[in-house]
Amino acid sequence: MNDRTAAPVTIIGLGLMGSALAAAFLKAGHPTTVWNRTTAKADRLVAEGAEQAPTIGAALKASPLTIVCLTDYQAVRELLGEHEADLDGTTLINLTSGDSAQARETARWAERNGARYLDGAIMAVPSAIGTAEAVILHSGPGPEFAAHEPTLAALGTVTHLGADPGLASLYDVAGLAMMWSVLNAWLQGTALLGTAGVDAASYAPFARQIATVVAGWLPGYAEQVDAGSYPAEVSALETDARAMAHLIEESEAAGVNADLPKLLKAMADRSIAAGHGAEQYPVLIEEFAKPTP
Structure with missing residues (x-):
């Protein structure tokens, strides 16, 4: 049975x-x-026990905690401004996607209007919400997160990253970079093996094994990055660059797009030219940390 004494939320x-x-x-x-501009979208939730507020003002006053989930940060500010929402005393958690600069500016705007503000990023699809698989990141004042953590836990695995309200957005895009990089590498290998008649399903278990092995390197490589020292304990960057050349040659010979390995090799070549060829692969952080040429 549900405990209806649980904290209310909007x-x-x-x-x-x-x-x-x-x-x-x-x-x-x-x-x-x-509350939603198109009121019919609330019908199913109302049937399940939700209260539909007639106005944004009424929605804000109904609970000490309001979560906003709109298309972008501009929509959040325009909507609340359009309705002259009284945010005084409200804890506002913004789970709208955007960048870190927008998160910080929205935090300042919310605070100017009397709200306590946390920013957030949802690292999950809608069907996973409410399970431990749904990872939801938060950033902003720690005491505000701590006060509402028991309520937020209903959504999944919740984490507080720090007081900077932009951190959740930064983690979000960093996670996307990781996701797309892994998928792109898998697609490159799948395309290559496809030229020999190997289907994606046959390659996937091997690719997953490689990804797991590489993931195990991350803590040690992180220590090198944080220390700014990259001794070649496994292999030197110049050795990796030769393997990249093989990947490019194999791709071109098979008629497979080689743009991705060429990009990686160009970065490695710049690092080697700067004198880092005898260091380990994480030294490329110095290339990734530079603006695009």
Whole structure:
């Protein structure tokens, strides 16, 4: 049985993700108030026990904690400004996607308007919300996160990254960089093996094994990056660069796009030209940390 004494919460924005957030709070027993410009989007949630606020002002006053999930940061500020929302005393958690500069500016705007503000990033699809697989990052004042962590836990695995409100957005895009890089590397290998009649399903287990092995290197490589010292304990960058050349040659010979390995080799070549050929692969952080040429 749900515990209806659980802390109340308000959700503004009922797209696929906002609706999933509201449903998870309802399932966990939190009195949940919802508001959406298109009111029909609230019908299913109301049938499940949510209260539909007639105005944004009423939605904000219904709960000490309001979660906003809209298309972008501009939409958040325009919507709340358009309705002259009274944010005084409200804890506002913005789970809208955007960049770190927008997060910091929105935090300043919210604070000027009397709100306590946390920014956030949802690292999950709507169907995972309410399970431990849903990772939700938060940044902003630690005491505010601590005060509402028990409520937020209804959404999944929640984490506080630090007081800088831009950190959640930065982690979000860093995670996307990791995701796309892994997928792109897999697609490159899949295309190569496809020229020999090997299908993607046959290659996937081997690719997963390689990805797991490489992931195990990250803590040690992180120590090198943080120390700014890159002794070649496994292999030297110049050795890796020769292997990159082989990948490029193999791709071109097979008629497979070689843009990705050429990009990586160009970065390695610049690092080697700068005198880092005898150091280990993480020395490339110095190339990644530079502006695009």
